Amino acid sequence: MSRRVDFARRGPYHSGSQERRTTNDRFKEDGLDVEEKERPIKVDILTVGLMQTACYVVADKETDGLLVIDPGGDAEMILESVSMTGCEPAVIVNTHGHGDHIAANGALKKAYPDAPLCIHRADADMLTDPEKNLSALFDMPVTSPPADRLLAEGDEMSVGENTLSVIHLPGHTPGGIGLYWPGTDVVAGMLFCGDTLFAGGVGRTDFPGGDEKALMACIRGKLFTLPDDTFVLPGHGPATTIGREKQTNPFFTSG
Ligand SMILES: [Zn+2]
Ligand SMILES: [Zn+2]
Numbered sequence: 001m002s003r004r005v006d007f008a009r010r011g012p013y014h015s016g017s018q019e020r021r022t023t024n025d026r027f028k029e030d031g032l033d034v035e036e037k038e039r040p041i042k043v044d045i046l047t048v049g050l051m052q053t054a055c056y057v058v059a060d061k062e063t064d065g066l067l068v069i070d071p072g073g074d075a076e077m078i079l080e081s082v083s084m085t086g087c088e089p090a091v092i093v094n095t096h097g098h099g100d101h102i103a104a105n106g107a108l109k110k111a112y113p114d115a116p117l118c119i120h121r122a123d124a125d126m127l128t129d130p131e132k133n134l135s136a137l138f139d140m141p142v143t144s145p146p147a148d149r150l151l152a153e154g155d156e157m158s159v160g161e162n163t164l165s166v167i168h169l170p171g172h173t174p175g176g177i178g179l180y181w182p183g184t185d186v187v188a189g190m191l192f193c194g195d196t197l198f199a200g201g202v203g204r205t206d207f208p209g210g211d212e213k214a215l216m217a218c219i220r221g222k223l224f225t226l227p228d229d230t231f232v233l234p235g236h237g238p239a240t241t242i243g244r245e246k247q248t249n250p251f252f253t254s255g
Helices: 023-029 075-085 105-111 121-126 212-223 242-248
Strands: 019-022 041-048 053-060 066-069 091-093 117-120 149-151 156-159 162-168 177-181 190-194 231-234
Touching: 041 075, 053 075, 053 156, 053 231, 066 075, 066 156, 075 105, 091 105, 105 117, 117 121, 121 149, 162 212
Parallel strands: 066 091, 091 117, 117 149, 190 231
Antiparallel strands: 019 041, 041 053, 053 066, 156 162, 162 177, 177 190
16 A cells, blocks of 8 residues: 655745745645644744655744754755754654655754754664665665664653653654644644654555554554644645544545
8 A cells, every 4th residue: 555645745935845834834724723822832844855855843932942853854944944943952853764854864963963863763773874764765875873862652852841752653664753742721732743644645665664554553543542633744745633634534534
């Protein structure tokens, strides 16, 4: 089974292969109703690299907490977005080890050597091996610095006062993860899920280390048990919600 992702999607701020949107713009464009100003964490969505990977710059509004998820290319744009927050990244995290999610790790680590680079232990060796991270396939070998911290299910990461927890999501790669922020009394949670679940699709499992059964099981068992109003921010393409995917994603509604 394979999924289709619209890599050609273009937003209003598109220029070249890069675009930058706030979650407000993105959620509105994707037909989701949300007020950014009520949410204590602010998310910059950057579309980077040839694969149009979604890089998320997540900042706490009150404190200096900052987290960069999947710096997958276009390092200058990511560094600019980080510097616009006025904070230094506390953590750099990869949702999995594919080249299109790690290509700017080196530039981020060079600019912010104290920020630990984190990835699930099962994908850690992909960072330094262009064959394993598939970038060699595209003739653009990517080598990242090695991980500073290896992640496992249940680990926690803080962005200022807010805590995101690590959900192990094997299937697209053995060490895929989601980062889940549960929200507040008045604001829905958010899930950064890499290439595991997409709006209307699921991650490919035909690459080395892929496992379709594991992928479907972790989406059903770990993601679809999160609250329906949780915003889902995938590794490519539009944002969605858990409830919307449960109701309309063809991989779960048919057959
Ligand atoms: Zn991937
Ligand atoms: Zn990807």
